[in-house]
Amino acid sequence: MTATADKTAIRTALWRALHVQADPRPHVFEDDLGARLVAPDGGWRSRPDMDLARSAGARASIVARARFIEDLVVERAGEGIGQYVILGAGLDTFAQRRPPGAAGMRVFEVDQPETQAWKRARLAELGYRVPEELRLVPVDFEADDDWWQRLVQEGFDPARPAVLACSGVTMYLTRDAVAATLRTAAALAERSVLVMTFMQPVDLVDPAERAAREGLERAARADGTPFRSFFGPHDILALAKEAGFRHVEHVSAADLAERYFAGRADGLRPSTIEELLLATV
Secondary structure (H helix, E strand, C coil), X not given: CCCCCCHHHHHHHHHHHHHHHHCCCCCCCCCCHHHHHHCCCCCHHHCHHHCCCCCHHHHHHHHHHHHHHHHXXXXXXXXXXXXXXEECCCCCCHXXXXXXXXXXXXXXXXXXXXXXXXXXXXXXXXXXXXXXXXXXXXXXXXXCCCHHXXXXXXXXXXXXXXXXXXXXXXXXXXXXXXXXXXXXXXXXXXXXXXXXXXXXXHHHCCHHHHHHHHHHHHHHHHCCCCCCCCCCHHHHHHHHHHHCCCEEEEECHHHHHHHHCCCCCCCCCCCCCEEEEEEEC
């Protein structure tokens, strides 16, 4: 990490913007603020990872999981839940866009100190203040900082239910670290809910996507951020149950496709490489 966003956060923000700019309507998720934070050069759409055809599955997965999480947050806000925690927030822009129905939600963004300092500065440059309802929680994961303790220090109320989102993170953690995160989340107040992405082993990925899955693993290793854990649906569900969650559910790429991509003429569909765990305390 340096005093900027990391490559994964930048790529995610650009894919969100690319979906709005290049994919036909209806758009699954609309967010170009993340790309404005990145401020890429004028030729960013010519980057190899922005190729429309080659990035289609990954791009669809990024916008599908973002839509699913925000739909969940809005739904739970309507039920009276007022806290939303984003682990590994990157360039998430929920707090700036404030979807209807979640205006009163207090948002806690947990990420590396350098990333957050850079993001705070970029938001200020674009004219966005950091409101009282948004808490930037710096946590040095590489130094094994206690993210839970930092969260409480920043005003999170463990006695009240919350939505906790952790997307695009677990593949970089060991299995033990994922299990520890699940145990911490399962100790949240009753009615709290966790949504977490997990990367599947190659043999569970759609055969047409296995080469891409292996390519992602090679690229991560070359960048010095190797993947450390993979889970099949039954495995992650069992781990969440063992952690103490009352109800656990696998949300597959097929589920997301049916919910958000039905009837599209362009064939855009989310990838099976990374899918979702939904767990309720």
